[in-house]
Amino acid sequence: MSRFFSRISTCMQTRHRSSAKTLFQPQTMAAVPLQKETKPGLYHAPPEVRGMISLDREAFAREITVPALRVPTRVLNKVVKSLKKATIKRPGVARVVQEGEPCSSDGGDFRLVLLDPLRMSSPSSFTEEEAEALRSLDVPEELQNHEMRLTYDNLKTEEVLEAVLPQGQEITSGFSRIGHIVHMNLRDHQLPFKNLIGQVIMDKNPGVTCVVNKTNIIDSTYRNFKMEVLAGEEDMVTKVKENGVTYEFDFSRVYWNSRLSTEHMRVVDQTKPGDIVLDVFAGVGPFAIPAARAGATVLANDLNPESHRWLKHNVKLNKVEKSVRTFNLDGRAFIQGPVRQELPALLKGKANIHVVMNLPALALEFLDAFRGLLNKELSCDTNLPIVHCYGFSKDDDPQKDVEVRASSSLGFCLEGRSSVQFVRNVAPNKEMMCVRFTVPKEVLFNTDDEQTDPIEEPASKRQKCGETSH
Template sequence: MAPVMLRSACRIHTFVKTQNCVNLPCWSGLLSCGVLKQVGARPCSSQRVCISEPMPEQRSDSALYIPPSGVRGMTSLDREAFAWKVSVPALRLPKQVLNKLTKSLKRVALQRPGVKRVVEDGGDADHRLLLLDPASVSSPSSFGDAETEALGKFGVPLELQDYDLQLTYENLKSEEVLRAVLPEGQDVTSGFSRVGHIAHLNLREHQLPYRTLIGEVLMDKNPGVTCVVNKTNTIDSTYRNFQMEVLAGDGNMVAKVRENGWVYEFDFSRVYWNPRLSTEHERVVGLLRPGDTVVDVFAGVGPFAVPAARRGCDVLANDLNPDSYRWLQHNCKLNKAHGKVRAFNMDGRDFIRGPLREELPALLRGAGRVHVVMNLPALALDFLDAFRGLLGGRGPAENAGSLPRVHCYGFSKQDDPQKDVTQRASASLGSPLEGRCSVHLVRNVAPNKEMMCVSFALPEEVLFSDQSAEEGSPEEPAPKRQKCEDMTE
């Protein structure tokens, strides 16, 4: 039992460290504030466009805020049906000291989307009513010492009165709307990732009848979201994209995002983009020095290639997907990195055994280091055998300098993912890596599934072997392969 609990704790720790955005309330029952600070959890920065926003299972502020029962089972959004009145406590305050007292009573004041906390007190021009949170205030004894002192200073009696508050759809949070609509007892959690103006969902089977409504609610409740899509299959296609269904909005799939200070544009429906990898991109780029060469075997639209080039590295970036290849070129130009990047549109294995093999002898004789990035976690470990005998017959003596350093990604469902990816990488290379590599936990993809990065200097006995990879080694499924194109103008 102890190893299982430790593994779960490590997963929670890693999740918090690797997310761009941490919704702190949903962790409050699991982690103390001290733990959150220790692992560096932080709220979303307004400068980060890539956001992951879960809708946690939690009770509303009060049972008072449950919408009318008639909305249950609604599949076509009727906003007018979400209208009802609730009674909330209120405190009568003199108008001339209203601002000072409102600040002192901030802890107990009502906070609902779109609700004014200060309202007119009938026809009394000298007073206003401050609406209070019924979850915090039920009687005069609910006020703290500081609040009681502030009220006493201005002679305000601790007398509560009821106020009939009209609530509508606009005053509800997205999870409250969905909890009221979906059948009771069914999970309404629907985490989504935000990619520019697009909210991307992975709906469960019982949520599908409500998918259009869910899309409209998320678009209503999240400013800047103008398109909501649902993934309809797994990422098992040739080009690592997946089929999507537009649930709400304009259907515009060309997103513009900002990650770590760089801007990327791409058609989200035709390329692979994961907003949860921002920290990993930044970590690897932080290992680079000006003058290094980066070989990005599965480059996508450029999240490694662009910042590496802007850091002063020469970059060879490849991707099999023609759409990724085109957007890679576009993003290099958009970020003024195109002069340092050569782009290729090839199968990853052909790229390693073609352009990289041709360039590598000269690169090894240079002053800069060579980093090979292989971010295709479903397959990349199997591609390592492409390095067997890559420079066979030349001999290490002819190639002074440090050996290429490989950063290869893989998924693991094993109890010891570090050992698992190390063993698989060793088997693919045909040379043991135990004690010669480092393994980094990137993120938790799903329960019992981790994304790992194994980093190592490419062994001499692999690179200069006389034996190359066996025939029939796995390749990216490719309908066709295209030649490379130099990215310089």
């Protein structure tokens, strides 16, 4: 094995000679942003709601004036269609209201089409296309004022929060929706208003019945985090549909990240019917089950007993029991146990072998489990396992950083033999990456006669290396 470390030393020296940075485009995420309006707002909250801790919906009501167009009912539908970009757009506010006075000329009546006050200040605000449509329908381009009452129900989430939080404090935030649960990461200045924020989020998002806030960092063993309920019922068993697959799980006891749906499919799309997928940190199955549905045979493992329980449940729920075998082992024990036992036969076949290692906080450290995994070299050059291993990086060059760390763990230089994919930005200066490579023969096969047993890690290290998919 000493020559492995000689090669890895050479590989690591090249890290500091590389000055080129790779530019990455982040994926579309499943989080829902709360963005401030950049234009002057239609709604100006009463000053007394500033600093409100307990939500009083009635206090947000306000009388406002908006421009309106008086339109005969006989052409109403055509006018509304022609002015769809000019009409008011506000939750719970109708674009058309009763005008009230009958039309004496034809016995019909009129309606008022409410217009967007941020765009329509005078008849000249109509585009030429809109003005031409009104002329063709014999509708005068004359605006009148309409008094209306905006209530809490008509307000957007950001409007409520901007009105309540102290002036100058950031209200832009985001959340992830997991079935009926919304998960938030509130900042310190938002915590005094946490219950109000939770109630507003629940009010403004139909189907949400529970809002939670993460209270500490993710647990290092089972990858779940402590949370507090901000609003709604404490019902943590939820159902999620992702990429056509249904998952059920207890969100308080397993790890689930809605932002990874695109990444799950990116990797699954690289498998073909008949391929083998070895999922080392399977969680509740977001890689394993879609791969099985796509025709792969899957060995899926997770250390967290709750994740393993819900993994088995979701395998049955999606009717892929014949294609998925599940295990409740430490990741290293899974590689050096079931994977080691299955590999000799798998390497003789024609199916591609994919190893998914989605535990970005620790997965790179587990790559050493492949060193000398098999003690007898087989006549196989083209069917070696393809690894998809995830890691976090705070380095200026995350692509190189992850490649070098993978090389160090393997004891083999991967320069020129791997590709690194940007997955998502986790925090400022912290990125999640995926390094993809074929396990080299020099790593997988043990050529040292004395070393025939799996590499043992100290008990302290095994204890911290728990896992659930991230």
